Amino acid sequence: MPSEKTQLTRAEQRRADTEAQLVRSAAEVFGRLGYHATRVSDIAEEAGVGQGTFYRYFEDKRDVLDAVVASMMERLGKVFEDNNAAEQINDLAEYRARAADIATKAFDLIAVEHRSVGFLMRELPSIDERAVSGMSGLTDLMHTVIEQYYVVGIRRGYFRADLDTDAAATGVLGLGLIAVWSILRDPEDQEFRRRYGDTVVDFIVRHAVKDLTEVTQP
Amino acid sequence: MPSEKTQLTRAEQRRADTEAQLVRSAAEVFGRLGYHATRVSDIAEEAGVGQGTFYRYFEDKRDVLDAVVASMMERLGKVFEDNNAAEQINDLAEYRARAADIATKAFDLIAVEHRSVGFLMRELPSIDERAVSGMSGLTDLMHTVIEQYYVVGIRRGYFRADLDTDAAATGVLGLGLIAVWSILRDPEDQEFRRRYGDTVVDFIVRHAVKDLTEVTQP
Amino acid sequence: MPSEKTQLTRAEQRRADTEAQLVRSAAEVFGRLGYHATRVSDIAEEAGVGQGTFYRYFEDKRDVLDAVVASMMERLGKVFEDNNAAEQINDLAEYRARAADIATKAFDLIAVEHRSVGFLMRELPSIDERAVSGMSGLTDLMHTVIEQYYVVGIRRGYFRADLDTDAAATGVLGLGLIAVWSILRDPEDQEFRRRYGDTVVDFIVRHAVKDLTEVTQP
């Protein structure tokens, strides 16, 4: 039985290709010029199609933005899906290792994707509510995943029971958010990324442990 | 002997009034409609003057933005200037009290000024480099002040000596930054502000102390 | 095998038509209202297209002026190209006939084209240096052609050798220039044109001949 993909007719395939190309081009140009300064003709030109063609695939400029955001979110979301595995953590050492691992991977991803991420951070909030809501899905997911780590940690006994897991998860998001800003400022500064990664893990672990001797005596 | 301020002629005073009114109006309308959607005529109308008058005081829309940002920064900056007093902290208890105090005041200020702050956070990055640089001055100041608290804490012995004060200060900024986002989402939720404030102080103190017994035994 | 012109695609042909139409309309409206008083919308309306269309073909109002001037110069220049044949003149009688012929034709052309010519004379100098330079090409050409007639006349012996051909050519241009002004004042006055034409020829011939008996004894 053929997969759904191969069931596409030749024409449907071309349509999908053109649409994907337009989304890629829009992302590229939005990242370069910013959403407001980008003209529909810029996107069409970048994609190598006529202006009219753009309107055969998207309602308007606002519409392609949703597609761009969705596409970026999908890519960024994968990192967290892969690490959505709080249950596998059995003790503080494993937690610390996992936290350090996620921080490193996330920071590297941001550095590599700084054009896309920068666009998301800088431009979306200025466009409209709906634009941010596309991003909110991701932050909400992250908040849930982070809080889940706290819940598991408390249940398993390596985190203190009196944590405000909601507020703590928010705090961790903040520690990550400022990392994004810092990395966007200077995507090349790997040394800061490493130092800051260590500090973030320290912030999180020391905040959550029952007894600092667990931390101070390695 | 009259102060320099009162030496302004009647005409000069009127000019200054009109300019201040235009900046206030611009802030108001930018906050309501967003920078990009705001027309110069909106600002003029809000200020109760003709469009031409706007151009007697500002080069263009971009120009009044600088004035708006500067004016907001001045107001927001005062909170930190008043608390720029790391040297007065003698022990952990005082530090904790001061941190809690700043968090409370800052969070309340953000809630009250959420229109201005929201505008700054949402819009500035999408406009241009210069717009953000106006804000960067404030964040740099905050970073410096925060780091100073760490330095003093280490010197006075109530903070552990192996802190990366730069990275730690960045983390604290992040803990604050996410608070801004959260508060902007729902400026009325005082309960979260209180809870999150406590959590932030916990994050900071537990991260910095030498020995958790200092924290766990009140 | 089709000429290059017929190889234009349908679309290219339409583009060229629209551009030519815009230039014609601009010339018409500039002539009627003057350059400064003409709005881009006037030109577009005259051409029967939208304002936006104008900007698809020309940078701005200044840009279409160049096209208008070039088009006018091309038309006016043809008269002189056809008469650029000093070498064919063998004696004074032929010269006189040729001068009279050119004067008549030129004066008639100016009378017919008085709208265009008037616009060129009246408006160009007030616009900018570049506008005039478009016209200067034509006057320089005329100066050269006229001087050439003098040079040939001297070489062939029917003009006196001590002529300052440069200054003389300038003078002839002046005799023509005032004709333009006079004709523009009253394009209908054919009688003056005839009388003045005779006088101009008289001026030129009597100034250049060696011996007035050649002139006074027909």
Next chain:
Amino acid sequence: MPSEKTQLTRAEQRRADTEAQLVRSAAEVFGRLGYHATRVSDIAEEAGVGQGTFYRYFEDKRDVLDAVVASMMERLGKVFEDNNAAEQINDLAEYRARAADIATKAFDLIAVEHRSVGFLMRELPSIDERAVSGMSGLTDLMHTVIEQYYVVGIRRGYFRADLDTDAAATGVLGLGLIAVWSILRDPEDQEFRRRYGDTVVDFIVRHAVKDLTEVTQP
């Protein structure tokens, strides 16, 4: 008995001074920027008065132009008034001397006043009918004066009787007009002025004399 001038009250004198200053300033700025590009505020600033003051002396921008033109015409007209003395010429030699004298003086005047004259030539025709009519008075006067020289010359017998004095006077104006254009192109080129002056006199004299022996045998 006091002259009319001294009967002006102090206030009237100041008013006249300010008005004269405004006209001078307008002439200066018109000459520098051109009529269309000149703003009323430019004139006021140049004159060292407020914008409002301008409107206490002139209806509008168009109004001050009339004053500027009138003032320039007055100055330029004087040269011809002084030489309006055809009756004093008794023979061809005197005529030639007078013509050469006027040409020299006029050319020098134009070179000195090239700013004003250039403005008149370049800008007036592009403004409106009335602006040119201010200049037409002068050209009409010149035409009359020139024609008068012809009439006298014919009556006294040193010019041939079959001259079309109207057309001839027009031609002389043209010979002068092109001189203006040439001098404006390069006000420093005294050599051309001299050469061209000689040629103009030659044009005129040889065109008008009965017998070239009068001209060719000095």
Next chain:
DNA sequence: GATGAATGAGGGTTCATTCAT
């Protein structure tokens, strides 16, 4: 009388969107 701040009509220009080919 002098001033210059305020005004707003007017015109240039852009660009998202439509639609005939």
Next chain:
DNA sequence: AATGAATGAACCCTCATTCAT
């Protein structure tokens, strides 16, 4: 289906003119 020429609403900005001080 693809195109890109055409469109005109929208908005910025200028500056001649008015008028309160």
